Amino acid sequence: MIEKKYQEHAKMLETIIKIIDAMGIRIIEMWDRHVKVLLPLEPNVNHIGTMYAGSLFTAGEFMGGAMYMASFDYDRFYPIVKAINIQFRRPAITNVTVEANLSAEEIDAIHREADAKGKADWEMDLEIKDEAGEVCCLLQGIWQLRKA
Numbered sequence: 001m002i003e004k005k006y007q008e009h010a011k012m013l014e015t016i017i018k019i020i021d022a023m024g025i026r027i028i029e030m031w032d033r034h035v036k037v038l039l040p041l042e043p044n045v046n047h048i049g050t051m052y053a054g055s056l057f058t059a060g061e062f063m064g065g066a067m068y069m070a071s072f073d074y075d076r077f078y079p080i081v082k083a084i085n086i087q088f089r090r091p092a093i094t095n096v097t098v099e100a101n102l103s104a105e106e107i108d109a110i111h112r113e114a115d116a117k118g119k120a121d122w123e124m125d126l127e128i129k130d131e132a133g134e135v136c137c138l139l140q141g142i143w144q145l146r147k148a
Contacts (some may be wrong), residue, residue, distance in 0.1 A: 001029055001031075002027060002029065002030045002031075002129040003030060003031040003032070003097050006030040006031065006069070006070060008113075009030070009069045009070075010027040010066075010069075013027060013062075013066055013069060014026055014027060014039075014111070016055050016073055019058070020058070020062060020081075021057050022043070023039065023043070023058060023059075024039070024040040024044070025038070025039050025041065025058070025059055025062055026038045026040075027066060027121070028070070028097070029099065030066070030069075030070055031070065032070060032071070033067075033070060033071050033101055033102045033103065033104065033107060034070060034099070034100070034101050035063060035066040035067050035070050035099065035100055036097055036098070036099035036100075037057040037059055037062060037063060037066060037097065037098050037099070038095060038096075038097050039051070039055060039056070039058075039095065039096050039097070039098075039128075040095045041092070041094055041095050041096075049093070049131060050091035050092060050093055051091070051092035051093070051096065051136075053088060056086070056088070056092060056096065056128055056136065056137050057084065057086050057139075059096065059098055059128060059143065060084065060098055060126050060128060060137070061081055061084055061141065063098060063100050063124065063126060063141070064079055064081050064124070064141060064143035065079055067102060067124065067143075068143070068145070071075035071102050071107050072107065072110070072111070072145055073111065075148070076144055076147065076148055077114055077145045077146060077147060077148055078145075078148050079143050079144065079145055079146075080081060080143065080144050080146060081141065081142075081144075082121065082142040082143060082144050083115060083141065084139065084141045084142075085140045085141075086137055086138070086139045087137060087138045087139075088108075088136070088137050088140065089135055089136060089137060090130075090134060090135070090136050091112050092128070092130050092136040092137075093130070093135070094130045094131040094132070095130075095131055095135060096128050096129060096130055096131075097128070097129055098126050098127065098128045098129070098139075099126075100124050100126055102122070102124075106119070106122065110122050110145055114145045114146070114147060115147075118146065118147045119144055119145060119146045119147065120144065120145050121142055121143070121144050121145075122143055122144075122145065123140070123141065123142050123143075124140075124141050124143070125139070125140050126138070126139040126140075126141065127139075127146070132141070
């Protein structure tokens with residue numbers, strides 16, 4: 001479920017970067033401080049019939065921008081990605097999902113630091129799961145909120 005106030009944001013995020021749209025990445029849940037994304041197997045199949053590693057990476061990296069829209073003041077700040085580390089644990093042979101949550105306290109602390117210093121990092125540890133709920137990838141990311 002995408003909360004009504006985020007429906008336009010979700011559509012924009014899915015289409016503004018052309019490769020995201022071409023991969024078929026879709027936001028399937030979005031509300032305050034929560035995002036869940038679906039990456040379909042097609043058209044992301046590699047030469048051995050499993051999901052392409054670059055698409056899995058992209059789905060995880062995409063979460064930074066999506067979480068930014070669900071959590072931060074986008075009139076005053078913008079996000080960048082600083083670092084991503086991914087571990088491929090098992091081949092993905094179905095659609096996959098990835099979801100993230102940030103607490104109100106985390107958001108407040110990041111906002112305060114960005115206000116004071118002009119920027120603030122936030123980290124997310126993500127699990128990319130197949131349709132059976134099996135973890136295919138672990139992803140650790142650092143994103144940064146910057147004053148506009």
